Every structure is written in structure tokens, then in C-alpha cells.
Amino acid sequence: MRKRTPARSCLWLLASAALVLASAAPARQDGGARPDAPATAQPPSGVWYEIFVRAWYDTDGDGIGDLNGVTAKLDYLKSLGVDGLWLMPVNPSPSYHGYDVTDYEAINPQYGSMADFRRLLAEAHKRGMRVIIDLVINHTSDRHPWFQAARDPADPHHRWYTWAGTRADLGAVSATGGPAWHALDGRHYLGVFTGEMPDLDYDTPAVREAMVGVGRYWLDLGVDGFRLDAAQHIYLDFQSQWGDPRAVAKNVRWWQDFRAGLAASNPRAYLVGEVTQDSPAGLAPYVRPLDAVFDFPLAVRLIESVKQERDRGILAQALPMAAAYAAAGRATGDAPFLSNHDQERVMSRLQGDARHMRVAAALLLTLPGEPFVYYGEELGLQGKKPDPDLREPMRWNRRADAPGETRWKPLTANRGGDVSVEAQDADPRSLLNLYRTLIHWRAGLPALREGDLHGFDAGDPQLVAYTRATPGQKLLVVHNLSGRAKTLPLAPTQGFAELLRSTSAGARLDHGRLLLPAYASAVLR
Incomplete structure (x- = not known):
């Protein structure tokens, strides 16, 4: 692995970052112009789709999903209606998941080559689809050349990481609940997640310079933005710092500087942050530097509401977040979701109840922001902890051993052929086709994408x-969480006189009353 240095990055001057970077843009590595941005021949849905490449689709028969497999299934994603892809880490890494990077400017050889990655970008953009990649820059792998060099206190890279001083509490608990300090060569370094993931020190200017360079490198290749892993942990290191406004302020300042640094490569790069807070107040500060943050509290309220068949404060979360985005000048912001690669899959949390799953999908895809769908969610894939079981192979065929199916790990769930694209594709009543229907609602009804x-x-x-x-x-969206038909009286002054869409053929508008069958959703104009 070749060693990376900040030499290929621009000069880091915080006071005039955008101007300096504009005049010092690095040369393209392939000698060409930046690839075309996504085409916009049809209205976008604003829906993103999260892919774990290892589990997605295998084109070379080794059992591991690859980038060519993502390219091969772009038309499936297009038929689903999504217009954005989030690829979980694609950089070289010693782990199966990739969240400990050893080279920020290369592709994991298990997934393919840089040429494969460029081909994927080009084909996605032809279809009007954006591509963002996981950017894991809170920490590196302990096998990264930077950290290996940092073991020598005389090496400049030593200052790229945080080492315990004489007064450090070596028994301190990290912000994620494990040990914060890890022993090495008679010293201790900070690793908020694990000892295999040493934290970078963002008070070191060379670290900031290098990471802006990493971001610009991928933008210049044609990537449309980034999912920012552990976005709140740049400065939130210890359990004692939870709720500390100083840590929040320093995190926000870094992401503001990072965005400014990216501007010379792509001022419209989409940045969505992983910020695991449990309230609008905890998420709101990050709305200023980022386009969106994942709405973890909303996901909890959505799932609990459909599970209990009673509203558990959905709008109590959604309305303050909408106000926070509006105040930041992004009235259509937010990144709602139901589950992701770190959480028990939503169908498992719903104990396999497909009726509840259908209502959860309808809620997700009619609320503000740009929703994220975790791969296989549209099929009803299940998965419980430990983490590898949350990231099991995508099911394309009724047969789990069919060509293209990944075999990176044995299945613990989803063994039946009914939970597969092959089984659900032609069934108009399937969960897959409900997702297609709902996502196309967003594309066809501007107020569902952009409305207050x-x-x-x-x-x-x-x-x-x-x-x-x-x-x-102006649209009225109504969801029946219960197993009984419901009637909603509508006054003439409210103005909703036309039933535009429904997830049930039994829904109807009759003399100013909306009749909504069990577990059904409707949109009125």
C-alpha cells in the first residue's frame, strides 16, 4: 500500500478556504474532465438506497459482491424509482465491513478496480442517479501507513493521532461505551470505537488538509457527495462529553470548513451525516454545515407507532426538524429512514408483520426530506444482531445458490424463496411493488418531495x-395505523375534495368523509 501524504492536497487556510482551494485544485488522476452530473430526464424521487457492496451482487463467482454487480443492477434500482445510491465503504480495509480504512484513495480489491468504480459512476449518471460513498475520516485503521508511521514519536504523523498525556485517565470510557485509550509501545492512543480504529486529531492542521484532499479526490472522480460516518465524533471522544456544547461547536466548525474546502471541486456536493442524537435539539446544530442528518429519533417513532398501531409522536419529531432545516435555508431537508446497517432490520423489529411494514414504508416515503432505504428493506429482509447478520446477502432469486447471489456469510434469516426479487417482482401485491408505488408517488407529486x-x-x-x-x-396525507377501517370527516373549508392516491383499492372519498381501510394510506388534493 503506497503511503499518502498531504502533498496532493491544497494549502489549508481557514480564513479563505474556498478561494484558496479554487486556485489550487488538484489535477485529475485520469487526465479527463469531471464526469457528467446525473441526467434529469424525469422528475426525481429524492430517494436514496443504501448498498453493502459485499452483500449485493456477485459478477465474478467468488461469492463476494462487487462494483460490477452494483452496475449490473442499476436498472433494478431505476425501476424501483430511487435516484441516489449510498455505497458503504469501498476503500481497502482489513475488516469485512470497511469502516477501518487503510487507503483513502483506492478501491478494495475484493470489490474490483478503480476502472470498475468509474464505470459504475458513468452508468449511474446516465440513468439520472447520484452516487455518494461512505467517508470514514473520524479514524483510520491501525494498519494505515499514517498510524504505522505515527508509532515513532519523531515522525510528523505522530501528531496526526491523539496520545495520552501524563494526566490522562487511562480508564476513561469512550463516547461509544468502550475503553477510550489503547496501549501500544508503552504509550496509549485514543480509539473511540475500537483499538483497531485510532482516532485522528483534527486539531492538527495537516490532518484537516489531508481530509479535504481526500474529499476533493473523490469529487473530482465524479462522486456526488458523502455519507459522513461518525460525524459527531470528530470531537466527541469521551462519555463525559455527551451534551457538551463545546464538542458540538467544534464538530460543526470542522464540517463547515470541510464543506468550504470541497467547494472548488463541487460546491453542490451532497453531505449527509451520521449523528446519533435522540432529539431535534441534538440534531439541529449539524443542519447548518450539512445538507442533512439521519433522523434517528424519527425512525424510532415511526417503528413504534406502526408496531403499537398508535401515533407515538411522529409529528412531534418531524415538525421541529422541518423548522430546523427551514431556518438553515434547506426547507426540504432531513434524511428519514427505518433501519440501516448498524440496527436490527425493521421487519425484524416488527416481528415479521407485513401489514405494519407496509404502513411504515408509506409513512417514510410521504414525509419531508430525502428518505433512505436499506438494501432488501423493500423485500422485507430480516436481520438481528450481531452486526454481520444485519448485512446478509441481498436475495435476488428464489434459490439462494443461484448465480449472482453472494455467499460472503451463511444466511441466518431470509432463507425462503418468497423474500426475493424474483418472487416479488411480478406480484402486484408484494412489498417490493408497494415500495415502487410509493417512490413513484414522490416522483409524480412535487409536494411529497418538496412541500412544507x-x-x-x-x-x-x-x-x-x-x-x-x-x-x-397542497396535499393531505392520511395513514391508518390500525387493523380496523377508519373514517375521517373533512370540512368543505379544508378543501380536500379529490382522492389522488391510496395503497388500498377500498379507500374512497364519500360526501366529505375519507373512508380508509385497515393499514391503508391515502393522499388527497
Whole structure:
């Protein structure tokens, strides 16, 4: 592995980052112009799809998913209606998951080559699809050349990491609950997640310079932005720092500087951050430097609401977040989701209840922001801890041993052929086709993508209702969380007189009353 240095990055001057970087843009590594941005021949849905490449689709028969497999299935994703891909880490790494990077400017050889990656970008952009990649820069692998060099206190890279001083509490608990300090060569270094993931020190200017260079490197290749792993942990290191406004302020300042540094390569790069807070107040500061943050509290409320068949405060979370984004000048912001690669899959949390899953999907895909769908969620894949079981092979065929199916780990769930694209594709009542329907609603109804959010009093805790409005369109969205048909009276002054969409053929508007079957959702104009 060749050693990376900041030499290929621009000069880091915080006071005038954008201007300096604009004049010092690094040369393209392939000698060409930046690849075309995604085409926009049809209205976007604003929906993203998270892919674990290892588990996705295998084109070379080794049992491991690869980048060519992502390219091979772009048309499937296009048919689903998504217009953005989030690729979990694609850099070289000693782990199966890739969240401990050993080379920030290379592709994991198990996944393919840089040429394969460029081909994927080009084919995705032809289809009007954006591509963002996981950017894991809070920490490196302990096998990264930087950290290997840092073991020598005389090497400049020693200052790239945090080492315990004489007064450090070596028994301190990290912000993620494990030991914060890890022994090496008679010293101790900071590793918030594990000892295999030493934290970089962002008070070192060379670290900041290097990471802006990494971001620009991928943007210049044509990547459309980044999912920022552990975005709150740049300066949130210890359990005692939770809630400390100083740590939050330093995190926010770094991401502001990072965005400014990227501007010379792509001022419109999409940045979505992993910020694991449990309230709007905890998430709101990160809305200023980032386009969106993953709405973890909303995911909890969505799942608990459909599971209990009673509203558990969905709008109490969604409305303050909408206000926070509006205050930051991004009225259509937020990154709602149901589950991801670190959490028990949503179908497992719902104990396999497909009725509840359908309502959860309808809620997710009619709320503000740009929703994220975890691969296989549209099929009802299940998965419980430990982490590898949350990231099991995507099911394409009824037969788990069919060509293209990955075999990176044995299946612990989803062994049946019904949970597969092959089984659900042609079934109009399948979960897969419900996802297609809902995502295409977003593409066809601008207010579902871009509209303001306002609460609507349905007078029944088993009904969730809200309006989505743009200057040209006002919609009322109603979800029946329960197993019984519900009736919602609508006054003529409210103006909703046309039933536009429904997930059930039994839904109807009759003399000012919306009749909504069990577990159904409807959109009115």
C-alpha cells in the first residue's frame, strides 16, 4: 500500500478556504474532465438506497459482491424509482465491513478496480442517479501507513493521532461505551470505537488538509457527495462529553470548513451525516454545515407507532426538524429512514408483520426530506444482531445458490424463496411493488418531495395525518395505523375534495368523509 501524504492536497487556510482551494485544485488522476452530473430526464424521487457492496451482487463467482454487480443492477434500482445510491465503504480495509480504512484513495480489491468504480459512476449518471460513498475520516485503521508511521514519536504523523498525556485517565470510557485509550509501545492512543480504529486529531492542521484532499479526490472522480460516518465524533471522544456544547461547536466548525474546502471541486456536493442524537435539539446544530442528518429519533417513532398501531409522536419529531432545516435555508431537508446497517432490520423489529411494514414504508416515503432505504428493506429482509447478520446477502432469486447471489456469510434469516426479487417482482401485491408505488408517488407529486409540512388533527390516535404543500400543490396525507377501517370527516373549508392516491383499492372519498381501510394510506388534493 503506497503511503499518502498531504502533498496532493491544497494549502489549508481557514480564513479563505474556498478561494484558496479554487486556485489550487488538484489535477485529475485520469487526465479527463469531471464526469457528467446525473441526467434529469424525469422528475426525481429524492430517494436514496443504501448498498453493502459485499452483500449485493456477485459478477465474478467468488461469492463476494462487487462494483460490477452494483452496475449490473442499476436498472433494478431505476425501476424501483430511487435516484441516489449510498455505497458503504469501498476503500481497502482489513475488516469485512470497511469502516477501518487503510487507503483513502483506492478501491478494495475484493470489490474490483478503480476502472470498475468509474464505470459504475458513468452508468449511474446516465440513468439520472447520484452516487455518494461512505467517508470514514473520524479514524483510520491501525494498519494505515499514517498510524504505522505515527508509532515513532519523531515522525510528523505522530501528531496526526491523539496520545495520552501524563494526566490522562487511562480508564476513561469512550463516547461509544468502550475503553477510550489503547496501549501500544508503552504509550496509549485514543480509539473511540475500537483499538483497531485510532482516532485522528483534527486539531492538527495537516490532518484537516489531508481530509479535504481526500474529499476533493473523490469529487473530482465524479462522486456526488458523502455519507459522513461518525460525524459527531470528530470531537466527541469521551462519555463525559455527551451534551457538551463545546464538542458540538467544534464538530460543526470542522464540517463547515470541510464543506468550504470541497467547494472548488463541487460546491453542490451532497453531505449527509451520521449523528446519533435522540432529539431535534441534538440534531439541529449539524443542519447548518450539512445538507442533512439521519433522523434517528424519527425512525424510532415511526417503528413504534406502526408496531403499537398508535401515533407515538411522529409529528412531534418531524415538525421541529422541518423548522430546523427551514431556518438553515434547506426547507426540504432531513434524511428519514427505518433501519440501516448498524440496527436490527425493521421487519425484524416488527416481528415479521407485513401489514405494519407496509404502513411504515408509506409513512417514510410521504414525509419531508430525502428518505433512505436499506438494501432488501423493500423485500422485507430480516436481520438481528450481531452486526454481520444485519448485512446478509441481498436475495435476488428464489434459490439462494443461484448465480449472482453472494455467499460472503451463511444466511441466518431470509432463507425462503418468497423474500426475493424474483418472487416479488411480478406480484402486484408484494412489498417490493408497494415500495415502487410509493417512490413513484414522490416522483409524480412535487409536494411529497418538496412541500412544507404541517400537522392535521385527525382526532384519532390511530390516524396520522399531515399536509404537504408547495406554491402549486397542497396535499393531505392520511395513514391508518390500525387493523380496523377508519373514517375521517373533512370540512368543505379544508378543501380536500379529490382522492389522488391510496395503497388500498377500498379507500374512497364519500360526501366529505375519507373512508380508509385497515393499514391503508391515502393522499388527497
